[in-house]
Amino acid sequence: MKSYTRLVPKPPASGINTGLSNLKASTCARVLGVPSKERAGTNCIAVPKLNPNLRKKIVTEDVGPFRVTGHRAAVDSLRRVFLHVKASDPELYEALGSAGMLCARLVRGSTSTWSNHSWGLAIDLTIDGKLDQRGDGMVQHGLLTLYKHFHREGWYWGAEFNIEDGMHFEVAEQTFLEWEREGLL
Numbered sequence: 120m121k122s123y124t125r126l127v128p129k130p131p132a133s134g135i136n137t138g139l140s141n142l143k144a145s146t147c148a149r150v151l152g153v154p155s156k157e158r159a160g161t162n163c164i165a166v167p168k169l170n171p172n173l174r175k176k177i178v179t180e181d182v183g184p185f186r187v188t189g190h191r192a193a194v195d196s197l198r199r200v201f202l203h204v205k206a207s208d209p210e211l212y213e214a215l216g217s218a219g220m221l222c223a224r225l226v227r228g229s230t231s232t233w234s235n236h237s238w239g240l241a242i243d244l245t246i247d248g249k250l251d252q253r254g255d256g257m258v259q260h261g262l263l264t265l266y267k268h269f270h271r272e273g274w275y276w277g278a279e280f281n282i283e284d285g286m287h288f289e290v291a292e293q294t295f296l297e298w299e300r301e302g303l304l
Contacts, residue, residue, distance in 0.1 A: 123214050123246045123261030129278045129285060135266060139291035141275045142240060144226075144233045146292060150299055151176070151190075154223040154237040164223035164237075176304070177221060177239055184212055189220040189239030192303040193290055196272050197242065203268045211246075211261050218243035218250055218286065241289035251285040258285035273297070 151173050155164045166177060166188070179188040183201035187194055205212040221239040226232045235241040243250070246261040258278050262285045266276050273294030277287030290298075298304050 121210055121260075123211055123259060123264070124249050125260045126255075126257040127260050127263060129256055129258045129283050130263070132279050136270070136275050136279050136291075139270070139273065139275050139293055141280070142235050142289050142292045142295050144235065144237075146295060147235065147238045147240065148233070150295070150304055151238050154233055157223075159223065159225045159233060159237075161224055161227070163221075166221070169223060173238060184215040185217050187217055187220040187242065189242070190304075192298050193220075193240050193242075196274070196290070196294075200265075200268045200272045200274070203271070204265060207268075208264060211264055214247045214261065215265075216245040216248060218245050235289045240295070241287060243286045244288065245286070253284045253286070254282045256283055258283070262286065 152170045154173060155168050155170060157164045157168050166174065176191050177188060178191045178194055179186060180194050182194060182197040183205060187197065201212065219236065220242045221236060222234065223237040224234050226234045246259050251259045251262055269276060269288045273291050274288045275291040277284035
């Protein structure tokens with residue numbers, strides 16, 4: 120059995136997310152609206168309290184190794200990511216889990232910026248039930264393997280954030296804008 124949870128140094132920023140940038144909350148708000156009129160904090164706002172237009176686009180579906188609740192376009196994209204993972208590395212596929220996708224809340228440490236999880240456009244992954252520790256400059260080997268599949272599908276990897284967040288993948292700004300042009304949002 121491979122050690123997918125073994126820690127390795129995060130790749131240099133020049134080696135990941137090539138051609139992609141992280142999705143801006145302002146872009147999400149412009150296209151999808153503010154997630155909720157409820158006062159945002161660090162706890163997730165319940166789905167029934169989401170803005171009605173966003174709520175109509177939220178689905179709960181199986182994406183292969185687990186079920187998620189998120190924006191329909193992102194869930195469809197995740198399903199494609201995991202089909203590629205299953206075909207190329209079935210052992211890693213079987214080890215995957217989720218620490219959540221939809222969670223309408225503020226970005227950690229912010230008093231005003233919504234997290235991309237708020238629109239169901241980001242996911243935090245576990246491997247063998249373990250979360251990658253945020254901010255230690257290291258990533259689980261399995262996340263490094265997953266990265267190429269997410270990148271191919273137009274997702275941005277949080278390992279490049281100022282505070283490394285290796286378990287976090289989100290729809291890239293470029294992908295989101297493409298989905299907007301295609302009427303998928």
